[in-house]
Amino acid sequence: MIVFANGPVIPNFGGGGSTFACERANRLFCPNWVSQNWSSVLWPALRQHIVLTVIAVVIGFAISTALALLAYRRGWVERPVVIVTSILYTIPSLALFELLVGVPGLGLSRTTAEVALVSYTLLIMFRNTLTGLREVPAEVRDAAAGMGMGSMRTLLRVDLPLALPAIIAGVRIATVTVISLATVAALIDDEGLGAPILQAISNEVFKTELIVAGGMAIALALLADGLLVLLQRALTPWARVHQ
Amino acid sequence: MNSFSQALDFIGRNGQIPGEPQLPTLVHLTLETIKIAWIGVGIALVIALPIGLWLGHIHRGSFVAINVGNIWRALPSLAVLAIGVAFLGLGLRNVELALIVLAVPPVITNAYVAIDGVDRDVVDAARGMGFNGWQILRKVELPLGVPLIFAGIRTAALFVVSTTTIAALTGYSGSLGDIINNEASYHLSGVLGAAMCIAALALLTDLLLALIQRVLTPRGVSLEKHPARTEAIGPPLAENV
Numbered sequence: 001m002i003v004f005a006n007g008p009v010i011p012n013f014g015g016g017g018s019t020f021a022c023e024r025a026n027r028l029f030c031p032n033w034v035s036q037n038w039s040s041v042l043w044p045a046l047r048q049h050i051v052l053t054v055i056a057v058v059i060g061f062a063i064s065t066a067l068a069l070l071a072y073r074r075g076w077v078e079r080p081v082v083i084v085t086s087i088l089y090t091i092p093s094l095a096l097f098e099l100l101v102g103v104p105g106l107g108l109s110r111t112t113a114e115v116a117l118v119s120y121t122l123l124i125m126f127r128n129t130l131t132g133l134r135e136v137p138a139e140v141r142d143a144a145a146g147m148g149m150g151s152m153r154t155l156l157r158v159d160l161p162l163a164l165p166a167i168i169a170g171v172r173i174a175t176v177t178v179i180s181l182a183t184v185a186a187l188i189d190d191e192g193l194g195a196p197i198l199q200a201i202s203n204e205v206f207k208t209e210l211i212v213a214g215g216m217a218i219a220l221a222l223l224a225d226g227l228l229v230l231l232q233r234a235l236t237p238w239a240r241v242h243q
Numbered sequence: 244m245n246s247f248s249q250a251l252d253f254i255g256r257n258g259q260i261p262g263e264p265q266l267p268t269l270v271h272l273t274l275e276t277i278k279i280a281w282i283g284v285g286i287a288l289v290i291a292l293p294i295g296l297w298l299g300h301i302h303r304g305s306f307v308a309i310n311v312g313n314i315w316r317a318l319p320s321l322a323v324l325a326i327g328v329a330f331l332g333l334g335l336r337n338v339e340l341a342l343i344v345l346a347v348p349p350v351i352t353n354a355y356v357a358i359d360g361v362d363r364d365v366v367d368a369a370r371g372m373g374f375n376g377w378q379i380l381r382k383v384e385l386p387l388g389v390p391l392i393f394a395g396i397r398t399a400a401l402f403v404v405s406t407t408t409i410a411a412l413t414g415y416s417g418s419l420g421d422i423i424n425n426e427a428s429y430h431l432s433g434v435l436g437a438a439m440c441i442a443a444l445a446l447l448t449d450l451l452l453a454l455i456q457r458v459l460t461p462r463g464v465s466l467e468k469h470p471a472r473t474e475a476i477g478p479p480l481a482e483n484v
């Protein structure tokens with residue numbers, strides 16, 4: 001209950017006076033409520049949502065890149081990794097969050113939420129990175145060897161840069177997926193944009209909060225997607241020539 | 244791990260808690276979940292498959308078909324459900340609408356990509372043999388597109404099963420999500436048991452669709468030989484979007 005420590009979530013709901021007419025009528029959008037609760041409810045939730053997402057994507061990126069590099073060198077690694085991460089990806093978010101709550105040492109915490117969120121990023125980023133590396137043309141790699149590059153230098157200066165569009169595409173899908181799933185994480189870790197959504201529905205349905213918090217989650221995902229597209233373009237200027 | 248063995252007991256008791264006789268059985272809730280999910284997937288397929296296949300067949304509308312899929316990724320299911328509740332109120336109608344909204348885009352995008360990407364030489368050969376447009380779609384493009392079309396259907400089905408259970412959080416009662424939303428009655432063991440059932444349901448749904456896909460895929464066509472094209476959506480095909 002971090003977000004709501006300072007009072008009820010819908011302070012004006014059912015309150016007296018004509019100032020709160022919109023809230024009492026439970027109209028679809030009450031600008032007054034939004035401006036009054038922006039700094040105490042909505043903005044903290046948005047910030048927490050971003051933090052949850054960034055942590056999950058960074059950890060997921062580290063794990064999946066390590067696994068992809070391993071699978072690139074040792075082909076047999078791919079199959080078991082794909083099987084395990086596919087199963088993790090297939091388990092519905094609600095179920096995975098709750099299953100992890102039952103694991104001793106995790107319980108209702110941010111760690112539990114992050115473990116689940118990370119597990120959803122693995123399949124996406126692992127497959128993208130591995131595919132990107134494997135699609136590096138053999139001639140290019142031969143040329144690097146012919147220039148006297150060792151395998152480490154070839155990886156860092158040839159393979160990874162050429163795989164970058166695929167890698168960033170994976171980060172992009174993973175980020176948007178995590179933003180989406182992090183709303184459900186509020187069930188076990190009361191923060192992020194899911195918290196006001198669940199709160200707005202828990203007693204009486206408070207429409208303004210549902211629409212604003214839900215809209216913010218969608219807007220955040222679209223914005224993150226757009227920013228990553230720009231990053232992809234900036235980092236791989238050569239990719240535009242092919243299209 | 245004690246709570247997990249209690250969860251298995253809970254499943255073994257068919258979701259009944261001693262002393263609380265009014266609770267619905269686990270089998271009942273599972274069947275309800277399947278029913279809600281299948282209605283959603285069914286309606287979404289009826290809407291999306293013809294659109295995606297037709298757009299792919301006439302090679303038009305790639306911008307719409309592909310960007311619908313990209314925007315879809317950015318729709319958190321809980322947010323869609325919440326906004327639906329605000330406009331339509333609680334109930335099956337809102338849930339099904341949210342399911343359809345979430346299931347239509349991946350099916351359209353993948354059906355479009357599947358049909359649009361069929362080798363033009365093959366289509367030309369069929370035309371040269373006297374096939375008309377409908378025959379080309381049914382006998383050439385559709386069989387060749389099965390793997391990608393099914394990737395879209397599987398993605399959609401997975402999303403729908405997942406969202407059906409999330410609907411319980413937004414007040415819709417009548418799915419396995421109810422148990423998770425009602426820890427006070429069911430305790431942690433019940434919640435874990437329900438989570439296991441949901442996970443199993445999702446995995447079995449995907450497996451079932453994978454088997455149907457295998458039956459429908461002509462011999463000689465497989466994803467290994469035809470690597471996923473870049474615009475397709477779906478966990479197994481998410482490369483290079």
